[in-house]
Amino acid sequence: MxxxxxxxxxxxxxxxxxxxxxxxxxxxxxxxxxxxxxxxxxxxxxxxxxxxxxxxxxxxxxxxxxxxxxxxxxxxxxxxxxxxxxxxxxxxxxxxxxxxxxxxxxxxxxxxxxxxxxxxxxxxxxxxxxxxxxxxxxxxxxxxxxxxxxxxxxxxxxxxxxxxxxxxxxxxxxxxxxxxxxxxxxxxxxxxxxxxxxxxxxxxxxxxxxxxxxxxxFPKLSPFWQVPNVESAKVGLSDSVKIGDIAQLALSDELAFRVSFQNNNPEHAQLYWRAMVLDDFDGVTWRQDQQEEGQHNKQRYGSASLSHTKDSVDVAIKGTGLAYQVIAEPSFQSWLFALDFATSEQGNIGQRDDYALFYRGIISQTLSYQVTSYPKAILAPNLSAESRALNLALSTDNNPKLLAKAQQLRKQYSEDKSLINHVLAEFNQQDYFYTLQPPKLNNNSLDQFYFDTKAGFCEHYASTFTYVMRAAGIPARMVVGYLGGELNPNGNYLSVYQRNAHAWSEVWLPESGWQRVDPTAAVAPERVERGFSNNLRQEYNHLSSGLFSMQSLRAMQWYQQLKMQIDAIDYQWTRWVIGYTGQKQSRVMAQLIASLKQGKAIGYFMLFLIAVALLFYFVKSVQVKDKPKDRIKALYLKALALLAQHNVVKIKSMTAQQFAHFVDTTHPDLAANFSPISKSFTELAYQNFEELSQQERNKRLAEIQASYRKLRWQLWLNKLSVK
Amino acid sequence: MQTLVANVLAQIESVVIGKPHQVKLALACLLAKGHILIEDLPGMGKTTLANTLALTLGLSYQRIQFTSDLMPSDVIGVAIFDETSKSFQLHPGAIFNQVVLADEVNRASPKTQSALLEAMEEGRVSVDGVTHELPAPFFVIATQNPMSHAGTYPLPESQLDRFMMRISLGFPTVDAERQILQSTASHRDVEDIKAFLKVEQLREIQQLISNVRVAPEIVDYVIALCRVSRLNESKAKALSPRAGKSLLAAAKSWAFIENRDYVIPEDIQAVFAPVCEHRLAPQQHHIFEQADEISQQILSQVDPTNPLG
Incomplete structure (x- = not known):
């Protein structure tokens, strides 16, 4: 030079x-x-x-x-x-x-x-x-x-x-x-x-x-933090109900939960999703018994597994089970939704003695759970004295007229069933009507509703009915939950919205146990059979919307279609991605192992081989473009890249010899390992490019590969010691 | 053979003081059978270099001072009717020499320039329809002044392309200049210069140079350089395949002088600027600094260890 x-x-x-x-x-x-x-x-x-x-x-x-x-x-x-x-x-x-x-x-x-x-x-x-x-x-x-x-x-x-x-x-x-x-x-x-x-x-x-x-x-660990109750102001059911509460929900299009049945979907009128049972009435508000602010009576909570309930005297399982998956939206509460009588094998789900499922924790994230329900099961074939007393308890001072009427009915009918039918027939035949905009009641008086205004919605009817039953000496309680759900044909699942919130009654009859009675069905059967009727919706829209009515938009076919589609995508996303929890993961793994044992191993092995082959092919097709055919050159370039990572950068126009000299002078410690690579490269690339046999080339390659490994090790050590 | 070449170099360097790189380039160019264009200001030693080169190589040598009134026939020769043989006889011009020094080539008219350059390209001249072969090793060493000087006719690109290299000598360093000024002789006598080579030896060297091995990697490097010049968005011209060929030839010659029988990327880099700059930027002049700016730019864009990668 x-x-x-x-x-x-x-x-x-x-x-x-x-x-x-x-x-x-x-x-x-x-x-x-x-x-x-x-x-x-x-x-x-x-x-x-x-x-x-x-x-x-x-x-x-x-x-x-x-x-x-x-x-x-x-x-x-x-x-x-x-x-x-x-x-x-x-x-x-x-x-x-x-x-x-x-x-x-x-x-x-x-x-x-x-x-x-x-x-x-x-x-x-x-x-x-x-x-x-x-x-x-x-x-x-x-x-x-x-x-x-x-x-x-x-x-x-x-x-x-x-x-x-x-x-x-x-x-x-x-x-x-x-x-x-x-x-x-x-x-x-x-x-x-x-x-x-x-x-x-x-x-x-x-x-x-x-x-x-x-x-x-990847193992899904449950988070070690508790997500704070940031959305407590969310709409949804609450654990105490005053008359008029559910009307607020009726307007809400917010999703409560979604359900997909394993087999056929049951009829709409069968879909009474129990969320909680309110058995304590103080004359104004229904709430769960023995429950102070945030305090739960431990005795009322038990396991939800089928084996547990089989032994229980509280329930007699009959008929076949109905399996389905529920994906609940975060409610920041802990109750869950299921059809009667529900069992679940999931450890984080329990059951109260009033047959409502609950989650052991706060539902702060979307929760997916598997339930099997037995619709024909008899709930509480024998009612305990304690329970009977609880479900007959009455606050007498608030609704005297209704109390008097109940006592009069009791005298008239000795049989419980005919008494119930009489009350329901009255709801049906007299001019009671169903509206989400009922006139205001003074002090939530049931008397006023029953005898004067005669206009109300599920809560009014269920509340009144339950009161009358108790007054007549029939154990009764109020159940709050959701009714029905909207079938999305794109995904074959039901979406249950907040507007599907519902309240009904449960009465205990000897031998048949707790029976569901929905007085609303007597007043407005279409509410039960088809969900919210369009009439009722219109009533709202007239009242609540100004110039721009969502109704005209809703009427459009395409909008409905689009909404359904997006909802279906959201459902699949929630079901498969968000709902993929640790338990589900272990289930998937268990299934995989089980099916391997069942001799499907060969199939899976083939699949695995195909996957590996595809991956190999893929990696190869990616690399071939960049990788020079000459492996010595490839290794040299790899060494350059390695050095560049450690801030020993070759200026583009530098030749191999110039760079080797540069490394020699600036990083003498690296030269011992780098110069053999560089030397072999220059010699083979420029001088002996045609003379060396493949064997010699391979030998040379092995030598410089050793140098390369040493170089990498050395650079790594340098990096460690520097930092 | 290599010692012979080293001797030649040593002698030229002893005459052209302080310019070993340029001397080596010029020698490489001639050994690669290429013509050379030396461009510089007056008084920088262009003629000295050309003289010394010709004499050291032991070749017949003639200098033509190009002026604006120089005619093509002055260069090539003229056919004159000979009384005795009753036929036209060629009176050969200066070009019928093995080394022709065309001094200040850009001062002659384009017609005369093109007569010279045609001869350079084809190795023969035709006078009145008769073709005459030029002597076998045939080199043209042309010198020119920068274009800004008055009374010059710039060589067109097509003719510049016929020179394998364009070099400039540049100002000497302080030491070299002191040595030049202190030397007793105002001009070193031409007689002092020994001819080191015979024609056969020159031919042999040229043969050896053509046998210098070129690895595929080197060819790739040349291709990559040419390609980069074609992508260049500046006003520079692109390198033709002929330029690539010249580059390889010059690099082989350079490798030979460096005592190697194979080309390495350093050889390409050493000869790249003199071989390519005048093809890339014909009208930009090659004086002082930043002379080989475009060449350097192109070199910097190609990685010689992985040229086409």
Missing amino acids: TKTTEQNLKQKYKNSTAKKVAGKSDLKLNSKMYFGLLIFQLLNLLTLVLQFNFIYLIFAIFALALQFMVHFKAFRQAASNTNSAVTLYASPKILPSWIILVLALSGSVGIALAGQTLGLLLSMIHLLCFAYSLKLFEITSRKDLYQLVVLGIFVATSSLIFIQSIYFSIAVIVLVLANFWILIHYFAPTMALPVQTKLLAKLSLYSVPVAIVLFIV
Whole structure:
């Protein structure tokens, strides 16, 4: 090599190292990238905005606004001054390190102090987001940029703990992809947009199989945190009912739960979903007996498994079971919904002595459970004295007229059944009518309803009926739950909405046990047979809507269709993705193992082989394009890539010898392992390219492979010792 | 053979002080059977280099000073009626020499320039319909002044392409300049220069050079360089396959001078700028710094260890 070229090269090295040092100390972003960073931080934080503490929210907005203002001003000034096409650059590091440190410490202390009220999960989320906000002020190198974006992705995905609807999930997935895209953009800014998009699509596609496999096999641990009751103001049933409560629900289109039956769907009129039984009436409010605020009577809770109930004297199982899966939306309560008489083998589900299922915990996330119901079972063939007393208890002072009427009826009918029929016939034949907008009652008086206004809905009728029964000496109680459900033909499942909320009565008759009596059916049979009639809906729409009526929109066929379709997708998403819990996972695994044992092993093995072959082919087809045929060259290039990872970068135009010399002079420790690779490569590529036999080549390859491994090991050690 | 070449180099370097790289390039060019264009300001030693080269190689040598009134016949020769033989006899011009130094080639009219350049391309001239072969090793060493100087006719691109290399000498370093100024002789006598090579030896060397091995990797590298020049969005011209061929030939010659019988990427890089710059940027002049800017740019875009990857 002549002197001049050597000088040239030296100059080049100098330049490159100088650049590297500059790049490390101070990363500069152009305005587009810079504002992209801010916007993405804002978007990522927005996904969690409902969970944030007010103080943190202010801090996060303030941090973003500070960054934005400082640089907006700078960019504008620079733009007006230079008036040229020169790209403007900025560094997000605008605060000195000690301020960041102080902020970080005080913020952490603040979160720790607030931890009591926030709870573990939210404290952690706040800590994460707080770090995310602060990290923005600490971007000095590409590494920081990478961390910031990845942190953002983590923040965005953690929002899925709180909200799991399909729309939100899709939005988060899109946001995560956008974050990945911006990461690509930062690291390869010169790449054209379509190329970047293609790369992103390719990488996402490649990761899908891995994600699916991990989703199926990765152990699902139940979260160690308790999701706080953030949505307690949600609509839904509550554990005490005053007359008029359910009317609020009747307007709500919000989903309560969904059901898919294993075999045929039962008729609409059979679908009485028991949620809870209210057996304590104080004259105004129905509530569960012996239940103070948040306190439960432990004795009333038991196991829901079939074997347990078989031994029980409370129930006599008859007929065949009806198996179905229920997916309940988060209600932040613990009762579940099932048809009578329900059993469930799931350990986290129990049953009260009034046959309502409950979840051992708060339903803060979508919950999927498997139930088998026995519609023909006799509930409580023998009523205990205690229970009888409870279900006859009466507060007499509030509704004297009704009490008198009941006592009179008792005298008239000695048989319970005829008494019940008489009351129902009265509801049917006299001018009682069903409306969701009943006239107001003074002090929730049942007397007033029964004798004067004669207009009301399920709660009025059930409440009155139960009262009359008790007054007449028949054990009776009120049951609250849902009636019916809307069949979605696209997915063959039922959706039960809040507007399907219903209340009915249960009376105990000797020998037949607890019998369901729905007085509403006597007044408005169509309510029971078809769910909410259109008439009733219209009544609402007239009353509650102004200029724009949803009704005209609802009438449109396509809108209905679309809604059904989207709902079907949401159902499948909830059922298969969100409902894939730890128990389900172990069930899937157990099934897999069982079927393997049953001799399906060969089939699965074949499937596995095919999968492996496909994967192999896939990997090969991906690699072939880039991999040079010559394996020595391939190894050399691999060594270059390895060195580049550890900041020993070959300038593109450097030849192999020049680079080897460069490594020699700048990293003498690496030279021992790198130079054999380089030497073999140059010799075989340029000098003995036709003479060496395949055998010799292989021998040489083995030698330099050893060098390569040593080099990798050495670099790894270096990295460890440096940090 | 290589010692012989080393001797030749040493002698030329002793005359053309402080320019070993350019001297080596020029020698490589001639050994690769290429013509060379030396471009520089007056008084930088162009003619000295050309003279020394010709004499050291032991070839017949003639210098033509190109001026604006130089006619094609002055270069090629003219057929004159000979009384004794009663026929037209060619009075050969300066071009019938093995080495022709065309001094200040861009001062002659385009007609004269093209007469010279045609001869360079074809290795023969025709006068009045009769074709005359030029002597066998045939080199043209042309020198030219930068175009900005008055009274010049720039060589068109097609004619520039016939020069394998364009080099410039540039100002000497302080040491070299001191040495030049202190040397007693104002001009080193031409007689002092020994001819180191015989024609047969030159032929042998040229044969050896053509046998220098070129690995597929090197060919790929040349292809990659050419391709990059074609993608280039700047005003630079693209490299033709002929340019690629010249590049390989020059690199082989360079490898030979470096005492190797195979080409390595360094050889390509060493000769890339002189071989390609005048094809990439014919009208940009090759004086002082940033002379080979475009070449460097192209070189920087190709990884010699993985050229087409």
